[in-house]
Amino acid sequence: MPDGPDWVAGVDGCRAGWVAVLWRLGEPAEVRLAVFSSFSEVLKHSPTVSVIAVDMPIGLPDRIGAGGRGPEKAARRHLGERQSSVFAVPARSAVYAEDYAQACEIAQTTSEPPKKVSKQAFYLFPKIREIDGLMTPELEARVYEVHPELAFWRLNNGEAMSLPKKIKSRANGPGLDQRRDLLVSCGFERDFLDQKPPRGCGRDDLLDAAANCLIAERIANGGAEPFPKDFQRDGKGLRMAIWA
Template sequence: MRSADIWIAGVDGCRAGWIVALVGPDGGDVHVRVLAHFAEILDAPEQPAVIAVDMPVGLPERTGYGGRAAENAVRPLLGARQSAVFSVPSRAALEQTDYREACAVALATSDPPRKISKQLFMIAPRIREVDACLRNNPDAVRRVFEVHPELAFWRLNGGRSLPEPKKVKGKPYDPGLAQRRDLLINAGLPRSIVGSAPPPGAGPDDLLDALACAAIARRLHAGIAEPFPNPPPADRYGLPMAIWA
């Protein structure tokens, strides 16, 4: 594929599946859609060369304080936004489909012992979906990178955490969303897309998070993104456990 033809993608989970922001070679052509399955992103007509997804990649057998090294590496950078970075439990805990069983396994595979949070348990099916795609598809491993929207916005904000949250009490918070829109526009994403309504099945914060992931996908393709930690450790399947920005 010629560099002039290369697309990249930013991906975030949403209530209908996955919201995908596909950015074309010149940056001005952006396609946003909601897909039901992560594998559909790999096979999208645009064939994105880099896919930056807000979902854990690489799952540990055991966890220490605060989850993986990746979570512990980025939290200190995010100030008041660090609570957005969930602690990822062990692979065995994430494989459980009953919450109490997942907590029991998480306690047995963490030091100090820690249960799995309900928020993370709710997205465990998405984590398993990404993990299965990567373990079964060597080509996907070369294309898919873990990112986190708040770390992406930290990078777009010159290495400074954002003062305003994007949600307050579970509802979109306009001042925080406005800050994030400004950063995305300054990063070169089209104002018409950044300010648009999200597609059905996704919220306004989901759209901005997918676009932030796309901004990091662009940096990944340019070779200027950084993994946290650096170098990344690998899980038992060789998947790198790092958050990129």
């Protein structure tokens, strides 16, 4: 495949590392599914990927208020019953704590009102740290934070999905089918979405990466917007916004 600026990728964290749906813009048949052990491998992928839309927090504040960062609060306003899928991200110092009790202690001292870290968010910390260690303001021209449920909201004409993706931490078949069918209506082949996921990748991870890929397309074409629009930057100069 020739190198070029016309490849985009939707990326989602998974047990095996990072799963990506890569698409050459304007070429419906040029869609690939790949799993990477590290995010740096995504950045180095050949052909070069001009827009990478990844479901992972980018930009970590020194302190947070109620509800987490601005991006989480802005996204939840559109998601109705799906808003619980948007975890509150604590301050950078808490994210860099490798012990859960220590992370909770730091989070409480860097939030107003004081708030501990959820176990779900804590399990994401290694991947958040991985991206945070790579990100620079210059890299923002390629790498954008997204969230699958906000992506599905955008793709569903501004309506949150009516069925949950998971119930009690287990995949919900009807909810996944609903998202699959929406992605098919947006141009994906059903066989591509129904393929057996690679080892270490769940069906939900594949569908989320596909939704993120469509947001990457919107970003590349100038059709996406940041949430919130008046986003702030963290101490490293990184923007704090979820794109859709």
